Amino acid sequence: MEKETKKQQISHDYNEVKQKALNNPLVRILVRLSEIRIISEGIITYKGKELRLTETAFHALAKFVGAPLGFQNNVKSLLGDSARVHFMNTMRDAVSARKDKQLMFIGNPEHSTIVGVSEEQGMLSAQSFFDLTEGIITKYGLEVKTCSIDQIGAVAITTTSTQEADIKGLPLGHKDPENYLPGLSFQNSVISGTKLNPFTYRLVCTNGMIGREEGKAIEIKGFDSAELKKFYDRVKSLANNNFVSFDYNERVLSAINNYASLGELKFAADLIGRTSTAGQKTVNAFVPYYSCVDKYAKLGLDAEKFSVKQLANAKTNVPVWDVVNALTNYGSHAFDGVEMTPAARAFVAGHAGLLLNKKAFDTEFLVPSLI
Numbered sequence: 001m002e003k004e005t006k007k008q009q010i011s012h013d014y015n016e017v018k019q020k021a022l023n024n025p026l027v028r029i030l031v032r033l034s035e036i037r038i039i040s041e042g043i044i045t046y047k048g049k050e051l052r053l054t055e056t057a058f059h060a061l062a063k064f065v066g067a068p069l070g071f072q073n074n075v076k077s078l079l080g081d082s083a084r085v086h087f088m089n090t091m092r093d094a095v096s097a098r099k100d101k102q103l104m105f106i107g108n109p110e111h112s113t114i115v116g117v118s119e120e121q122g123m124l125s126a127q128s129f130f131d132l133t134e135g136i137i138t139k140y141g142l143e144v145k146t147c148s149i150d151q152i153g154a155v156a157i158t159t160t161s162t163q164e165a166d167i168k169g170l171p172l173g174h175k176d177p178e179n180y181l182p183g184l185s186f187q188n189s190v191i192s193g194t195k196l197n198p199f200t201y202r203l204v205c206t207n208g209m210i211g212r213e214e215g216k217a218i219e220i221k222g223f224d225s226a227e228l229k230k231f232y233d234r235v236k237s238l239a240n241n242n243f244v245s246f247d248y249n250e251r252v253l254s255a256i257n258n259y260a261s262l263g264e265l266k267f268a269a270d271l272i273g274r275t276s277t278a279g280q281k282t283v284n285a286f287v288p289y290y291s292c293v294d295k296y297a298k299l300g301l302d303a304e305k306f307s308v309k310q311l312a313n314a315k316t317n318v319p320v321w322d323v324v325n326a327l328t329n330y331g332s333h334a335f336d337g338v339e340m341t342p343a344a345r346a347f348v349a350g351h352a353g354l355l356l357n358k359k360a361f362d363t364e365f366l367v368p369s370l371i
Contacts, residue, residue: 017147017155021126026115026153026190027107033065033096038088040081051107053114054152056191060117064103065092106190108153115152116190124220126155129188133157136196140239142184154189158199161243182243195219196235198243199353251356254364255321261362262296262303263311264355265289268323272330275348276340286326292316312362320361327352 029046037045042058044051053061059069067088076084095101106116106123124132137144142159149155160183185197196218218234220227269289272278284290296303296314306314331349 014144014147014157017149017157018130020149021130021153021155024108024110024153025126027109029105029107031103031105033092033101033103036092038065038085038092040085046105051105051114052112053117056152057106057114057117061103062088064101064117064119065095067091111151118190118193123188123190124194126153126188129155129186129194132194133186136184136186136235140243142243145183152190154191155187156189157186159184159186163242184238184243193219198238198248252321254361255324255356256319258320258361258364259315260318260320260323261312262289262292262306262314262316263308264320264323264362265292265316265318266311268327268355271327271348271351275344276330276338278335278338278340282335282338286330287323288316288318292318313366315363315366320355324352324356327355 031046035046038061039045039050042053042055044053044061062069062072065088072084072088075087101119104116104118105114106118107113108115123129136142137159141162143162145158145160147155147157160181164181183199185199187197188194198218218231218238220231265287266289268287269283272283272286273280280290292314293303303311303314328349331345331347331352
């Protein structure tokens with residue numbers, strides 16, 4: 001019976017992604033700082049062998065030797081690239097002399113490239129990651145919705161619960177025609193490590209999934225029995241709450257009860273404008289940023305010239321929740337005369353989640369003026 005359930009839950013795409021990840025496993029090498037030497041940007045030597053690093057891996061290594069990117073660029077612009085390399089190796093010598101750090105180099109054999117550098121083994125092997133994912137999917141009856149693998153082997157899988165969630169405590173008179181489907185995303189990456197993220201899809205009528213808002217991630221901090229127990233305890237606690245992030249309900253109510261700043265409207269309008277061929281009129285129909293700019297113009301103020309702080313303190317009459325819904329709606333539907341790639345749609349819908357999960361909305365703690 002378990003095998004039949006699992007077959008329904010695991011899609012063909014999932015199996016393709018899994019096979020690709022398992023066929024091209026990332027290689028892990030423990031390396032001490034004293035064992036490497038920087039040759040140029042993106043190239044080092046390790047035990048006499050030349051290794052190439054991706055841009056992300058090289059920047060990570062630079063941080064560990066105490067040579068952040070901004071400072072490197074200053075040295076390069078003033079003294080040239082050879083001076084920059086000399087400076088980085090000098091810093092490497094100083095750091096390794098004080099404490100010879102042991103770093104985890106993660107390599108992609110298919111491209112013969114180091115794709116990640118970290119102080120700890122922050123991600124599971126491909127086999128362990130899929131074993132973990134499938135165990136949780138099967139145990140809690142989750143359904144796989146999307147899965148992908150990128151060029152450096154990072155795997156992302158989204159799953160959903162079969163039980164809808166309700167928003168409790170909606171304001172009197174507030175009509176919410178939407179339903180909410182909680183889920184869990186699984187990520188395994190050399191950049192962010194292994195983590196699970198609770199999120200909530202919003203479902204509108206029969207249009208299907210139109211967006212997601214992520215909650216606080218559950219990360220694997222280590223691989224000993226104590227750390228793994230903490231990890232599984234958090235997953236179990238989340239499952240007992242139907243995978244709804246514990247602060248999601250609170251953030252939705254806050255978004256409903258707080259008005260967006262002009263800065264938040266501008267963020268949403270710019271996002272739609274730069275990811276599609278929508279004109280100003282179409283953008284304004286979803287996010288009335290330009291209408292608000294016109295209202296300020298009637299007061300003799302040029303809102304287009306507001307500073308970042310002024311934009312954040314300019315309170316509009318548009319609830320944050322309306323802006324979040326506008327972004328998810330725009331990121332999920334095709335509109336006549338507007339061209340937008342699938343990747344751009346996902347990008348817009350994802351940023352709706354970032355807006356909802358801000359630590360605080362711009363106007364959340366503003367109080368009425370007595371003047």
